[in-house]
Amino acid sequence: MFQRKILTCAVLSALGAMSYSAVAAEEKKNKSKSKIETIQVTATKRAANIQEVPVAVSALSGDAMDNLGIDNFQDYVEFLPNVVFQGTGPGQNEVYIRGAATTQTGIAVSSVQALQPSVAIYLDEQPVSMQGRNLDIYATDIERVEVLPGPQGTLFGASSQAGTVRLISKKPNHSDFEAGFDLNTGFTKGGDLSNAVEGYFNLPINDDLAFRVAAYSDHQGGWLDNVENIPGQGGYIGSTVHIDRISGGVLKDAKNTPNQAPTNSDLVEDNFNDATYAGARFGLSYLFNDDWKILLQHTAQTLETEGVFGYDPSYDDEESTSRFVPEKNQDTFGLTTWTLEGRLAQLDIVYAGGYLDRQIDATVDYTGYTNGGAFSAFYACSYSGDVQDEQCYDPTGYYLEETDVKRFTQELRFNTSADNVWRVTAGIYYDTQELGTVGQFQLGTEGKFPNGVWGPGGVTVTGEGTNNGGKPFAKETSFVNDITHEINQVAVFGQFEYDLTETVTASLGARWYEIEDIYTGATTSQNNGGVTKQIRALGGSDQDILDFFGAENGQAIIDAVAAGDLQNDLLSSDGVLKVDDVIYKLSVNWKADDNLMFFANYSQGFRPPVTARTGGQLASNQTPGSAFENYRIPVYSLTDELDNYEIGMKGDFLDDTLRINATAYSSEINDLQTSRFDPTNIAFFYFTDNVGTADIKGLDADFTWQLTDNFVLSGAFSLLDTEITELNSTMTNLSAPLGSELPYTSELSGNLRARYFYELSNGWEGYVNGSVTYTGDRLSGMFANAYVSEDTHKLVYGKGTGLKIEQEIAAGQYQGVTYKDSDGNDFAGGRYVAKAYSIANLAFGVSNEEWKAELYIDNLFDKRAQLYIDEQQFTPKVITNRPRTIGVRFSYDL
Numbered sequence: 028m029f030q031r032k033i034l035t036c037a038v039l040s041a042l043g044a045m046s047y048s049a050v051a052a053e054e055k056k057n058k059s060k061s062k063i064e065t066i067q068v069t070a071t072k073r074a075a076n077i078q079e080v081p082v083a084v085s086a087l088s089g090d091a092m093d094n095l096g097i098d099n100f101q102d103y104v105e106f107l108p109n110v111v112f113q114g115t116g117p118g119q120n121e122v123y124i125r126g127a128a129t130t131q132t133g134i135a136v137s138s139v140q141a142l143q144p145s146v147a148i149y150l151d152e153q154p155v156s157m158q159g160r161n162l163d164i165y166a167t168d169i170e171r172v173e174v175l176p177g178p179q180g181t182l183f184g185a186s187s188q189a190g191t192v193r194l195i196s197k198k199p200n201h202s203d204f205e206a207g208f209d210l211n212t213g214f215t216k217g218g219d220l221s222n223a224v225e226g227y228f229n230l231p232i233n234d235d236l237a238f239r240v241a242a243y244s245d246h247q248g249g250w251l252d253n254v255e256n257i258p259g260q261g262g263y264i265g266s267t268v269h270i271d272r273i274s275g276g277v278l279k280d281a282k283n284t285p286n287q288a289p290t291n292s293d294l295v296e297d298n299f300n301d302a303t304y305a306g307a308r309f310g311l312s313y314l315f316n317d318d319w320k321i322l323l324q325h326t327a328q329t330l331e332t333e334g335v336f337g338y339d340p341s342y343d344d345e346e347s348t349s350r351f352v353p354e355k356n357q358d359t360f361g362l363t364t365w366t367l368e369g370r371l372a373q374l375d376i377v378y379a380g381g382y383l384d385r386q387i388d389a390t391v392d393y394t395g396y397t398n399g400g401a402f403s404a405f406y407a408c409s410y411s412g413d414v415q416d417e418q419c420y421d422p423t424g425y426y427l428e429e430t431d432v433k434r435f436t437q438e439l440r441f442n443t444s445a446d447n448v449w450r451v452t453a454g455i456y457y458d459t460q461e462l463g464t465v466g467q468f469q470l471g472t473e474g475k476f477p478n479g480v481w482g483p484g485g486v487t488v489t490g491e492g493t494n495n496g497g498k499p500f501a502k503e504t505s506f507v508n509d510i511t512h513e514i515n516q517v518a519v520f521g522q523f524e525y526d527l528t529e530t531v532t533a534s535l536g537a538r539w540y541e542i543e544d545i546y547t548g549a550t551t552s553q554n555n556g557g558v559t560k561q562i563r564a565l566g567g568s569d570q571d572i573l574d575f576f577g578a579e580n581g582q583a584i585i586d587a588v589a590a591g592d593l594q595n596d597l598l599s600s601d602g603v604l605k606v607d608d609v610i611y612k613l614s615v616n617w618k619a620d621d622n623l624m625f626f627a628n629y630s631q632g633f634r635p636p637v638t639a640r641t642g643g644q645l646a647s648n649q650t651p652g653s654a655f656e657n658y659r660i661p662v663y664s665l666t667d668e669l670d671n672y673e674i675g676m677k678g679d680f681l682d683d684t685l686r687i688n689a690t691a692y693s694s695e696i697n698d699l700q701t702s703r704f705d706p707t708n709i710a711f712f713y714f715t716d717n718v719g720t721a722d723i724k725g726l727d728a729d730f731t732w733q734l735t736d737n738f739v740l741s742g743a744f745s746l747l748d749t750e751i752t753e754l755n756s757t758m759t760n761l762s763a764p765l766g767s768e769l770p771y772t773s774e775l776s777g778n779l780r781a782r783y784f785y786e787l788s789n790g791w792e793g794y795v796n797g798s799v800t801y802t803g804d805r806l807s808g809m810f811a812n813a814y815v816s817e818d819t820h821k822l823v824y825g826k827g828t829g830l831k832i833e834q835e836i837a838a839g840q841y842q843g844v845t846y847k848d849s850d851g852n853d854f855a856g857g858r859y860v861a862k863a864y865s866i867a868n869l870a871f872g873v874s875n876e877e878w879k880a881e882l883y884i885d886n887l888f889d890k891r892a893q894l895y896i897d898e899q900q901f902t903p904k905v906i907t908n909r910p911r912t913i914g915v916r917f918s919y920d921l
Contacts, residue, residue: 086174117304213914256349364379377442720751730742869884
């Protein structure tokens, strides 16, 4: 009870606080500092004091990250209340800022479906974001993390629709020799030991040349258990329990259990979800003269995970799951960047480029895929069409992925002098990225199919743009994706600032862009270049459509295009989807005095459209009155655009010991893109569609207060109100309805941090760090299918999940017609709710000018948070955080 009262008081303090600061004052070792210091950021592509940049910017300095024990993606998001993530573990995450969230694909097909991110992730000058799999860069030797909420499209381009996150690394230092290391050992409650070592070395070779290297290895022990599946005792009962339940409006018994239940007795293991980061960053800086310099850097990293990072809510604890295939994810990348900076007359010139080469090799347990949908009988049963004749077999299956990503970017920009009353930032940008993926769904086991034959494996998938080279796959392979997705972008951007008076400045920014989306390849169901040929046919003439789809289906597609029900005008006959447009940003700021600034901005952001691999296909479910009647998969999604209006203030008060920043905003997203999948239509593999329009209103605020020379308090909060205001007719009774909230984001989130330091008798410095974060309830996903998933889960496991569901569509109206669940009740529509949680951390340490030793307790009260509810295999799993971890850190800095 005492611990609960402490936590409650901490949470209430966090919510009453006026937020999180971007300063590093509390991180300084010199305790005599009595004023808050600020850091330099490059949010406007000029180095500037964060308090003088007339846009909302949050930042974590490298020292602050060290004090908070931040090493990876999930850690630093925790302390940014307007930033959330959706994902299933390290290297498998998507970022959302200010509530502009939607449903992304399941990780197994995110590289194929290709819905572009709404938030851009940068390492220095290089964009590294990717759909469903943002680059999970280990945070070693980092100068700061900058978060730019709201549209940043004029300066940072596509996928900066809702914001930009930038990791700024430390660069070679030409002045001093530097070296240091950090050792970390942590003991997780009920889990394995974790160990990490980091080190850096900086060498000024001569006056003009400097070299820096940082290396790390971090093994994070697991804490989730893979427990034995015991049918009928809370474990997996069987497969095909939800076969065709709502397909074509035909209700079937579908309660048969398989002849062979899956077994995982040979995979039972405690603490099976571990992760290991290992890598290095090399930097070489050369000064040509006083005006010109060049920086070359290379970052190499391997991230390896085993197991999964979500528990099964059908078990009584929050540490157990049952998996039937050894799962792994190996994510390796090499990133080479170069930055040339110089000055010509009155112009500062920057040329920045980068090349990213990334490989992903994953094995995913796909046994749950046979729990639902019109295809489940095909993969798990000898299904003849009569449910009474159905015989089912061990449904164990898995997915193998090999993905290769290459991205090459270049940017040339010019800045006029910052001392002028008018200032210009202008540039050109080029970006080409190619994603090639081979995904094998191995769902066939000998004897599973009628007459004891194998599934449709052993196929040879060929076609233009494929990556497998036409080689045959293993005969167990049931389905193959062999896809290449290429995105080319060119842009011209500029921002003009003018000082109207000594205290008032106005600016105008614009960006013209042209983006090509090229989707080629083949799948098992569309062999011999079927994907490529289908896309080209849809962009060609009427005759091309008739030739590919046949007379009847082709004519229906032509009629749908003529009626405006299907768009293909952006697609060329060579299969290239091309869009171009201009977006704008307007702002004005007023310096009320040296320590107080007010600003107002209007800005635009966008995400480019994405080509669908199965565009034009008609839903197989044509039940009259249903949501799928006459529905065809779009040829491509439409560009979704975000218009944002915001006002804000930045101020230092009480003789620069108190800092308060706050921003209020109102945004509208038009043609909001989402990932879509429906298992009752077998042709409906994941594709992108447009939901409609959504409004977002919110308030972000942060504060830092240096109460004494020895005590610093800082905090942040985010208030959000999101609403779907218009809904495309094709989404009615499928997605969340009008008036409902967008997914994944809570109405209220915040954090509070405190740092107290004191002098010891031996001249060393002691300190205490404490932090608490709060995240409110969040809805899971865009589509209202929770009751269908819950019914499936009950049939598979013999009981429900126990997760909270918010009903949003009346019983009998889900999908527009009446369908029954396993108890004979009409299905309603709703979404799962990830419950609110608070996490507290505490650390005690001592340090001098070189050494530091620290004892830390992360997740002080051992809270198991519902970070994300994963429904991608019909029976939900809950992605959770690490239990209480007690550890020690030792570091040395020369």
